[in-house]
Amino acid sequence: MEIPPIIDFDPAEGYVFPEKVVPRLSSRAFMAEIRAFVVPPGQVAMWHLGNNGWILKDFRGVLTAIDPYLTDFCASKRTGVPTVKSRILPVFIEPEDFDADVIVITHSHCDHCDPWTVERLACRTTAVFLAPWQAYEVLGTCGVPDSQRILMHPRQTVTVRGVEVMGAFAEPTDATDLNHMGFVFRFAGNRVYYNSGDTAKSELLGHVKEWAPEWMSICINGGYHNLSAWEAAEICALIQPKIAIPAHYDTMPHNLQPPHMFRKSLYEKARNVAYLRLEYFRAYLF
Numbered sequence: 001m002e003i004p005p006i007i008d009f010d011p012a013e014g015y016v017f018p019e020k021v022v023p024r025l026s027s028r029a030f031m032a033e034i035r036a037f038v039v040p041p042g043q044v045a046m047w048h049l050g051n052n053g054w055i056l057k058d059f060r061g062v063l064t065a066i067d068p069y070l071t072d073f074c075a076s077k078r079t080g081v082p083t084v085k086s087r088i089l090p091v092f093i094e095p096e097d098f099d100a101d102v103i104v105i106t107h108s109h110c111d112h113c114d115p116w117t118v119e120r121l122a123c124r125t126t127a128v129f130l131a132p133w134q135a136y137e138v139l140g141t142c143g144v145p146d147s148q149r150i151l152m153h154p155r156q157t158v159t160v161r162g163v164e165v166m167g168a169f170a171e172p173t174d175a176t177d178l179n180h181m182g183f184v185f186r187f188a189g190n191r192v193y194y195n196s197g198d199t200a201k202s203e204l205l206g207h208v209k210e211w212a213p214e215w216m217s218i219c220i221n222g223g224y225h226n227l228s229a230w231e232a233a234e235i236c237a238l239i240q241p242k243i244a245i246p247a248h249y250d251t252m253p254h255n256l257q258p259p260h261m262f263r264k265s266l267y268e269k270a271r272n273v274a275y276l277r278l279e280y281f282r283a284y285l286f
């Protein structure tokens with residue numbers, strides 16, 4: 001894992017935000033590129049799909065996806081008619097092309113557990129889904145068979161297709177879902193990654209330190225009671241990963257946060273933690 005330089009500002013990163021994103025590849029071509037990507041022994045590749053959507057690939061070739069939000073359901077339901085809150089980030093992979101072996105859902109909100117995505121997922125009946133209650137229920141109503149979905153709880157560990165998935169604490173952001181979770185993953189090669197999911201601030205988030213994740217991604221969009229960039233940096237200071245990746249800042253026009261402000265926050269609150277923003281359509285090796 002290459003640790004990026006720790007600096008408070010990198011003009012090369014770009015500070016005009018948001019910038020228009022034009023997909024580099026078609027949906028099918030991007031999915032095919034991910035499937036064909038060869039991960040060096042002992043490493044993990046990671047791609048960002050926007051929001052809290054990620055694909056991670058271990059060196060055996062197993063694909064783990066987190067919170068794929070691959071429609072505009074939250075704003076326009078199934079109408080296809082844009083609204084003022086429609087996503088500004090394109091969908092990179094259409095659900096029909098999406099192909100993962102393990103899919104972890106952090107909670108039931110539609111930008112994480114999107115019914116229209118799940119209903120249309122090509123791998124809806126072949127992937128193994130892990131989710132806390134409420135999201136687990138949504139998966140069932142969207143056609144994920146009982147045999148393919150696992151109900152998860154904080155401190156529960158389940159190993160699926162050689163990926164160890166550990167349930168972590170997350171603080172609910174409103175009363176519509178009281179079952180938020182974060183997740184810690186131990187991939188082949190003993191590589192440990194933490195995904196915060198959506199969470200409000202709580203000192204309890206620091207408990208993830210016991211699993212010693214090398215890298216983590218964390219929500220930085222404070223507007224909906226998620227962690228702000230500043231609070232996210234405070235949580236990174238508790239957990240002490242080598243690298244922290246900003247999440248949930250880029251997809252919906254009413255829910256944006258310039259990611260480089262998280263870089264600055266890390267520099268002030270957790271100076272030994274390196275900041276890394278994942279560019280779209282690019283594989284990062286950890």
Ligand SMILES: [Fe+2]
Nearest residue numbers: 109111112198
């Ligand atoms: Fe969210």
